[in-house]
Amino acid sequence: MRFKDVFAIIGPAMVGPSSSHTAGAARLGRAARQLLGCQPEQVVITFYGSFAETYKGHCTDLAIVGGILDYDTDDSRLVTSMEDAEKMGIQITFKVGFGNYGHPNTANIVLKHGDKELTMKGASIGGGNIEVSKVDGYDVRFTGNYSTLVITHIDRPGMLAEITGLLQREGVNIGHLSLDRKGRSGEALTVIEIDNPITSKLIQELQEMQQVKEVRTVELMKRG
Amino acid sequence: MKFRTLEELLSLCEQSGRSISDIMIENQAAESGNTPDTEFMRMAEYYAVMKEAVQKGLTQDTTSRSGLTGLDAQRVQKFNEQGEACLGDIAGTAMAYALAVSEVNASMGRIIATPTAGSCGIIPGVFVSAQSRFGWDDEHLVRGLFCAGAIGYVIANNSFVSGAEGGCQAEVGSAIGMAAGAMVELRGGTPKQAIHAVGLALKNTLGLICDPVGGLVEVPCIVRNGFGAVTALAAADMALAGVRSVIPSDEVIQVMYEVGVSMPEKHRETAQGGLAQTPTGKRIIDELRRKDQ
Numbered sequence: 001m002r003f004k005d006v007f008a009i010i011g012p013a014m015v016g017p018s019s020s021h022t023a024g025a026a027r028l029g030r031a032a033r034q035l036l037g038c039q040p041e042q043v044v045i046t047f048y049g050s051f052a053e054t055y056k057g058h059c060t061d062l063a064i065v066g067g068i069l070d071y072d073t074d075d076s077r078l079v080t081s082m083e084d085a086e087k088m089g090i091q092i093t094f095k096v097g098f099g100n101y102g103h104p105n106t107a108n109i110v111l112k113h114g115d116k117e118l119t120m121k122g123a124s125i126g127g128g129n130i131e132v133s134k135v136d137g138y139d140v141r142f143t144g145n146y147s148t149l150v151i152t153h154i155d156r157p158g159m160l161a162e163i164t165g166l167l168q169r170e171g172v173n174i175g176h177l178s179l180d181r182k183g184r185s186g187e188a189l190t191v192i193e194i195d196n197p198i199t200s201k202l203i204q205e206l207q208e209m210q211q212v213k214e215v216r217t218v219e220l221m222k223r224g
Numbered sequence: 225m226k227f228r229t230l231e232e233l234l235s236l237c238e239q240s241g242r243s244i245s246d247i248m249i250e251n252q253a254a255e256s257g258n259t260p261d262t263e264f265m266r267m268a269e270y271y272a273v274m275k276e277a278v279q280k281g282l283t284q285d286t287t288s289r290s291g292l293t294g295l296d297a298q299r300v301q302k303f304n305e306q307g308e309a310c311l312g313d314i315a316g317t318a319m320a321y322a323l324a325v326s327e328v329n330a331s332m333g334r335i336i337a338t339p340t341a342g343s344c345g346i347i348p349g350v351f352v353s354a355q356s357r358f359g360w361d362d363e364h365l366v367r368g369l370f371c372a373g374a375i376g377y378v379i380a381n382n383s384f385v386s387g388a389e390g391g392c393q394a395e396v397g398s399a400i401g402m403a404a405g406a407m408v409e410l411r412g413g414t415p416k417q418a419i420h421a422v423g424l425a426l427k428n429t430l431g432l433i434c435d436p437v438g439g440l441v442e443v444p445c446i447v448r449n450g451f452g453a454v455t456a457l458a459a460a461d462m463a464l465a466g467v468r469s470v471i472p473s474d475e476v477i478q479v480m481y482e483v484g485v486s487m488p489e490k491h492r493e494t495a496q497g498g499l500a501q502t503p504t505g506k507r508i509i510d511e512l513r514r515k516d517q
Contacts, residue, residue, distance in 0.1 A: 001225070001381045006252045007266065009339045009376035009385070009402075010369055013273050016329030016344075017288075017441040019337035020386050020493075050388045053494045054439025057290070057512065059332065079332050104388040104492065126386025126394075127339045195257060 003129065004145060012128045014073040020105050021051065021058030024124025026078060027220055029067020031132055031144050032109040034218045036118040040111035043068055043085075043092045048101035048108070051124075061094060064107060072222070073128060102133065138180040138189035144220035146175050146193035154211035155181045155188040163190060163212075166205055172196050187213065225251045229474045230378050230419045237415035244405070244415050245367040248374035267373075268366045270336045274325065274348035277335050281324025288330040290512060293442040297324035300450070314357060315454045322349025322453035326446040339376045339385040342392075342434075342441050343399035345449030347372055350403040350456050354410065364410065372406035375422050382474070383481035387434030387493040390484025392448065397429030397480065400452045401473075404459035413464045423469025423476045425459035430476075431483050433491035435498025437505045438512045444499055 003009060014023040033040070045064055047055050055061050059078075066081035069088075077084065085092055097108060103123035111118045121134035132142050135150060142148045153159055160179065167174060173195040181188035198217050206215045227233040227247070236247050253260040280286075282301055287294030301320040303309060309316035326345035329335045335344045351365050376385065379398045384390040404425040408418040437443040469476065490497030499505050 001228070003377060003380040003385075005225070005255045006248055006263075006370060006373035006377060009380055010267065010373045011270060011336055011338075013270060013334065013336050014341060016332050016335055016341050019339075019341040019344075020388055022341065023337060050493045053496065054436070057436075057439035057495075058441065059289075074334055076334070104489075104494075105386075126384060126389060127380070128337050128341075 002125065003127070008127060008129055008145070012073045014128060015076060015078045018058040019128040020124045020126055021054065021060040022063040022078070023073040023128035024105065024130050025060045025063040025107065026067035026071065026073050027128065027130045027144055028107055028122045028124060029064040029109065030070060030072070030220055031122065031130065031218050032111055032118060032120040033068045033070055035120060035135060035150060035216050036111040036113060036116060037216060038113050038116070039088065039090070040068065040113050041090060042112040043090060044095065044110040045093070046095040046097040046108040048097040048106040049104035051105045051107055052096045064109070065092060068109070068111065103131070135189060135191070137182065139178070140180065140189065140191045141178050142176065142191050142193055142218070144218055146221075147196065147198045148218040149192045149194065149198065149206070150216040150218065151190045151192070151206060151212060152214040153188055153190065154213070155185055156211065159188070159211060160190065162209060163206070166209070167192070167194070170202055170205070172202065225255060225377065227251070228378070228381065230375070230422060230477070231472070231474055233374060233378065234415050234419050243371070244374050244409055244418055245370040248370040252370070264366060267369050268362065271362060271366050271369060273334060273336050275352055277325040277328045277333065278321045278348055278352045280333060281328045282320070286327035286331045286333075288440070288442055289332065290438065290440055290442065292437070292440065292508065293330055293446055294327055296446065297321070297327055311454060314353070315457055318349045318353040318453040318457055319450040321353050322346050323446060323450040325349065326449035330440070330442045330446060338372070339380060339398055339402070340387070340395045342387060342445050343395040343449060343452065345446070346396065346399040346452040346456060347403045347406070349449065349453035350407055354407065360410070368406045368410045371409045371418065372402040375405045376402045379477055382477050384484055389492065390480065391432060391487045391492055392434040393429045393432040393480055394484055395434070396448045396452050397426055397432060400429060400456045400459065401425040403453070403456035404463070407456060407460035408463050411460065411464060417463045419473050420467070420469045421459045421463035423471060423473030424462050424467065425456060426473070426476045426480060427469065427471070428455055428459070430479060433487065433498050434493040435491060435500045436493065436495055437500045438509045439495040439500070
């Protein structure tokens with residue numbers, strides 16, 4: 001089911017004018033920001049499809065930049081995000097993309113800070129909901145409706161069992177898991193949506209695993 | 225969730241003798257792992273935002289950034305207060321409130337997407353006006369939101385709720401169906417009548433294209449929210465009176481999907497067709513582009 005619960009339908013609380021183009025865009029930006037792990041210095045956003053046609057009118061540009069500044073969908077600072085980013089000295093470029101993009105509201109986001117770089121592609125699928133489809137060239141699938149672990153690791157037998165074994169010991173329940181690699185015996189990326197909040201202990205234990213190279217997290221839901 | 229279709233939702237209600245909102249609250253709590261109270265509180269916060277948006281739209285300047293729209297809710301409300309509305313006071317007020325929330329949205333104010341921002345006026349319009357008419361407490365309306373959410377959940381998972389995928393029928397149409405079904409429950413109708421109201425309402429918006437002028441959620445989105453609130457009341461009344469949707473509501477949802485899939489891209493939020501490409505629509509787009517540069 002694409003829409004998991006009642007608050008995917010009623011909600012989110014958001015600043016207008018468009019749930020696909022404003023709230024969804026803010027969440028895409030925020031997911032990318034969290035994957036980079038810090039405030040970027042350079043941002044390149046490529047819009048496709050309906051995003052490309054109407055991004056100015058719907059304030060998609062303001063919303064996605066607001067998300068990259070870690071603003072939530074109902075944060076009134078979304079209105080001033082472009083000026084805020086400028087004051088922080090963040091360099092932002094918008095592009096219009098062509099070619100095969102899948103969903104009509106798709107954006108590709110490239111964030112850079114020093115020698116850190118993140119590329120993320122995702123779509124706003126309606127009502128403020130998103131689906132991330134690519135991270136750093138790996139095929140993934142996550143929605144930001146759950147706490148999400150994004151783990152880069154060596155591609156070798158038993159890796160997944162070790163990761164899920166650790167989650168089991170920590171009492172963490174997996175909602176969705178995807179794994180992709182670019183070639184045999186290189187690096188792989190595993191993305192796991194979990195039902196529990198992510199603790200620093202869990203991240204640390206994952207990072208201490210020998211063949212785990214990097215652990216990143218995405219947490220877009222408010223936890224009350 | 226224990227239901228995928230409206231028929232399954234209805235049989236859950238009929239087996240247990242409970243309302244659609246009861247079933248939704250229970251399933252939501254099971255899905256989130258939180259208590260029903262926690263989920264209820266969250267929805268109550270959303271209802272408070274809806275009421276604020278109605279008030280804001282009726283009292284503050286809602287002129288949008290583009291300058292294309294704003295203050296229509298206040299015009300309609302004043303006309304209602306003069307006793308002039310052809311619709312009468314009840315439907316006229318629902319219409320004014322729906323316009324109010326939709327204008328708040330267009331002017332970058334805070335709203336609740338129900339199911340989307342483009343259609344965010346319809347449910348508050350129907351709910352907040354009915355609350356003052358019938359003297360209901362907030363809790364009753366919050367339950368109503370769970371009922372509306374259950375209906376929207378089925379529509380969204382079997383069809384769509386975004387204009388980019390399925391045209392305006394998916395946004396405004398879905399909101400009308402949700403509001404109509406919820407209104408039936410709020411008025412004390414049966415779950416079966418509520419489900420019929422959904423089908424009745426959706427049939428009236430099948431094929432509605434998404435053609436926002438300049439790509440903005442303003443023209444024709446805002447007035448369609450006003451019309452939507454009135455249509456939802458009409459569908460609820462038909463169902464409460466015993467009118468059935470001869471084509472079952474689940475099948476109507478499938479038709480919405482079929483129609484949406486075959487809708488050309490130019491009529492799905494791209495601003496490449498419909499009202500957006502009229503001579504006036506094009507002139508407005510040109511003017512906005514010049515303003516941006």
